[in-house]
Amino acid sequence: MIVALIAVLVFSARPAATAMQPSETCQRRCGDIDIPYPFGIGPGCHLETGDWTFVLSCNRTADGRHRVYNYKIEVLDMSVRLGQLxxxxxxxxxxxxxxxxxxxxxxxxxxxxxxxxxxxxxxxxxxxxxxxxxxxxxxxxxxxxxxxxxxxxxxxxxxxxxxxxxxxxxxxxxxxxxxxxxxxxxxxxxxxxxxxxxxxxxxxxxxxxxxxxxxxxxxxxxxxxxxxxxGGQVPLVLDWAIGNQTCEEAKRNASAYACVSSNSECVDSMYGRGRGYLCNCSAGYEGNPYLLNSCQDINECEDERFNYPCSVPGTCTNTIGSFYCSCPDKTTGNAYNGTCEENKSQIGWQIAIGVSSGVVVLIVTASCLYMIHEKRRLAKIKTEYFKQHGGLQLFEEMKSRQGLSFTLFTQEELEVATNKFDERNVIGKGGNGTVYRGTTKDDETVAIKKCRLANERQKKEFGKEMLILSQINHRNIVKLYGCCLEVEVPMLVYKYMPNGTLYRLIHARRDGPRVPFSLRLKIAHQAAEALAYLHSWASPPIIHGDVKASNILLDEDYTAKVSDFGASTVAPTDEAQLVTFVQGTCGYLDPEYMRTCKLTDKSDVYSFGVVLLELLTCRKALNLEELEEEKYLSSQFLLVLGEDRLGEILDEQVKGEQSFELLEQVAELAKQCLEMASDKRPSMRQVAEELDRLSRLSQHPSGRQNSKEILALLGGLPSTTSKVEVSSTKNISSTDTADIGIRSPR
Structure with missing residues (x-):
């Protein structure tokens, strides 16, 4: 059996679609298949789009029949109205x-x-x-x-x-x-x-x-x-479209616009922006919108393909693009969906008008009362949601604290900012919600997140936690502008980060150079500083709970901003509060957290260790396409490190930029973050200080010196009087309040 390959031909660049019209001599039938324009056989008979979409051929096969082909694909039939093949x-x-x-x-x-x-x-x-x-x-x-x-x-x-x-x-x-x-x-x-x-x-x-x-x-x-x-073949339905422009873009170039028939209209492809458009005859017309003057009026009153549109025979009148039903002279009634009857006396008319007027008044009154009731009901629901999510407590705290920069947005404001949460404004989706790009009434670009709440406890403490997050003022934590609490699922409004996520920075480019390792270390250090702040200096301390590369955003200067506090929690004050349901992202989750259901600040340390591995290797934390033993990056890293094969897993660009001794130190730091027992892991403050030292060292002009010089820079030779302790257990230990001990490089 030969490998089936539908198309392998590479086309050279050709002009965009032109609104040409086919010659009258073009072949419009092959065998028993009609070939409507924009499809065609031969030059000048099909719409030129620079690809094979509308190019057909009529071939005589071994059985003596004529069959239609699109390049090497045999065509069964095609539809201009449906846009299908x-x-x-x-x-x-x-x-x-x-x-x-x-x-x-x-x-x-x-x-x-x-x-x-x-x-x-x-x-x-x-x-x-x-x-x-x-x-x-x-x-x-x-x-x-x-x-x-x-x-x-x-x-x-x-x-x-x-x-x-x-x-x-x-x-x-x-x-x-x-x-x-x-x-x-x-x-x-x-x-x-x-x-x-x-x-x-x-x-x-x-x-x-x-x-x-x-x-x-x-x-x-x-x-x-x-x-x-x-016969070894079965039918398959394909959708087609013209070019790669939207209707709005195609109309700007009149010579290339394909909807040439009068009484036709343009429809964007269902597959989204950049996937082309289709042409349809307007309602009440039929024909081929790609041919001049082809869309003609449908006579709904006489066309046998349509059911007679009026309920009373003989009452239909065709109009251009439509029709209307009217009762004959000296009769009254509803010819559309009722009956036509002879005129009654003037008194009967007056009675009918009176009854009709009364009914109209009743309907209008009932409608107004219903609208008022619905408006009050919706207002009540919004108020209940606002209370449920801790809005009253948050509002009181805002009034009592002068200078607190935090805004309570309404649902209508956020709908306007995101064009009613249009899917085209989605910039990210995750386990804790969907993020939309929006523009506030002050013309400021923001990121609006529709959260997913896990349980009733989170609903009750949402307002309290928002107040805590609003007071966090750290250069490496994304700024929270405000929230909306009058909806079932609360929405958060953050400052928009134009350079996306660290995940996209690491993994988006498959070929070509990636960002230098010195910048990666700088971003890692900034993220570690943010987490250390949350653990040590925020009041009360906060555990992030979902540290990963996609939750580290980058501003216009590629400065790291830790984001997404959907899984975060205030550090517990007693053991009973530690028990919770496990949430997070596979590949980053702390094994001890999954085993004990106790979320601690060391859980963030473990997840951050996986982020360090991504920076070192440019591999994903979890790759389901790999073999079982290689799916998890952390397991694969610990395996090669234990077998002294670190170089096999490191990113080739990183090995070319930095000395191997420096990379060993970063790998050792990651290993210590990944310790199975949380009490053996360093704190985020220790990790941040070590990354600060390594980041400065990675930018040192002598960063590629010989091993002795590198050892001296990284912490001193064992015989020197350095404050850094060389640990044989590979765990971070401190002999000074500001220094971290690392295992000696090989």
Whole structure:
């Protein structure tokens, strides 16, 4: 079986779409398939968009039939009105040799439609797996930050359990796909096979297929009927659009705007900004909006395709783009959805008018009363939410404390700032809420977070904790401007950080140089200073609870700002308060915290140690695509460090910038933060002081000297009179109130 490859051709740059019109001599039918513009066969017959989207060919196949192709894809049909194209998609088989029970080599298929503006319709298609004990995966190949991968497994407990038409996991399974997919890979899990199972086919199949065109048969699992009956192909629905501009952007260039018919309108692609647009005839019109004067009025009164629009026969009058229903002369009534009757006496009219007027007055009065009731009810709900979240306590504290810079925003103010929380304004999502970018009425750009509250205790203490956070004034903690408490889920308003998160700074670029290690150490030192402040000098002390790279923001000068206090808590004053439910982010969670359910300041130290590892290695804290023993960065780091193989895990750029001795010291600091027992970990104040020393050393002009010189700079040779103690236990110990002891480098 040859690897199925839908498209591999790389296009050179070509002009943007032009509002050309096809020649009357263009071929508009191939075999039994109509070819509407903007699709076409040959130059001048299709819309030029610089890619293969609308380029078709009519080929005569071996069976003597004429078939339509888009590059190498056979086309079933196409729709201008729906903006869709149906194609034949190859079934991916995976068979076993019945003699040797060895797998075929082709258990992976790649599909790439990136040379077109097609997207696979996620509503009408399903990833389908057929077989016995067969597990297949589908993953996206798009070069974006949005990665996708899912699997589907078909089990076969016994042949008698199979059922025609049922694709729910026995012999057949189906799963949904994400929106916007245009390049993907299909692969089978080699651990599962059907070799040696009696009464079942040795082949498994995986394919993206139009759900409405697929009907499971039990013989698909017991024989090779699925391949033979379908010819190895099944229908697949694609969505298409024009270019990569929005309607607003395309209209600015009249020569390139494709909606050329009068009575037509432009619609942005459902896949979001930068994914093109479609043209539709306006309501009441039909035709091809891509052709001049093609959208013509629909005669709703006579067109047999439409049900007669009026309830009374003979009362419909067609208008341009619409219609109306009117009762004949000397009759009255409602021709739209009622009856037409002969005129009554003047008295009857007066009675009818009087009754109608009374009904209108009653309806208007009832509507006004209902609106007043609803307004009061909503105001009451907002007041209850405000009290529930500690708003009254917060308001009283604000009045009693002069000079407190903290604002209580209304729900309406934040809706205006975010355009009613438009998805296009989302700048981040996490376990503790969604963050939107917004602009206040003072034209200040802010970050607005809609929180997720975990329990009733947090609801009651929310206002109190907001008051505490509002008083934190530290250069490395993001500024909290205010909050909104009159909603079910409170919202926080922070200062906007233009350079995003430390996570994006470390992991966004796959190729090319990353930020220098000296800047990484500087950011780490600033974040450590912020956490040390929260632990030691905030009143009362605060435990962050969710320290990770994505919660360290960067301002315009790349100064670190610790953010996201959704999992934070005031340091407990007794042991009973320590017990809580475990929350945080996998890969950063303190093992002792997960085991004992006791959150302490040393839990933040452990999480910060994982952040140090990300800075050293440029690897993610948790990578589910790796092998089991390499999924967690902390476990992998401790393993190579224990085997004296630190160099294998370090970022290559870091090794080229700094001396290995300095990197060993940073690694040793991270190791001490990752101690399983919290009492063996250093405090955040000790970590901050050590990072301050290492950060200054990383910028020293002699940072790449020989080992003895580096040892002298890092803490002195063992024979010197330095205040730094060389510890053989690899734990930070202090012989002075301001100095931290580190293990001697190798």
């Amino acid at each position: 149906r194609i034949w998609n190859f079934i991916n088989p995976w068979c076993y040799n019945g003699t040797t029970r060895e797998m075929n080599d082709q258990n992976n298929w790649w599909y790439n439609m990136s040379i077109t503006n097609f997207r696979i319709n996620d509503a009408q298609n399903r990833f389908t797996v057929i077989g016995c004990n067969s597990l297949a995966y589908i993953r996206s190949l798009n070069e974006t930050t949005d990665k996708y991968m899912t699997g589907c497994m078909a089990m076969c407990p016994a042949a008698g359990r199979l059922e025609n038409g049922s694709c729910a996991g026995v012999g057949c399974c189906q799963t949904a796909i994400p929106s916007g997919l245009n390049a993907y890979q299909v692969s089978f899990e080699e651990k599962f096979n059907t070799s040696g199972i009696a009464n079942f086919s040795p082949c498994s199949y995986a394919v993206l297929v139009e759900a409405a065109a697929f009907d499971f048969r039990t013989t698909y699992v017991t024989t090779d009927e699925f391949m033979t009956a379908s």
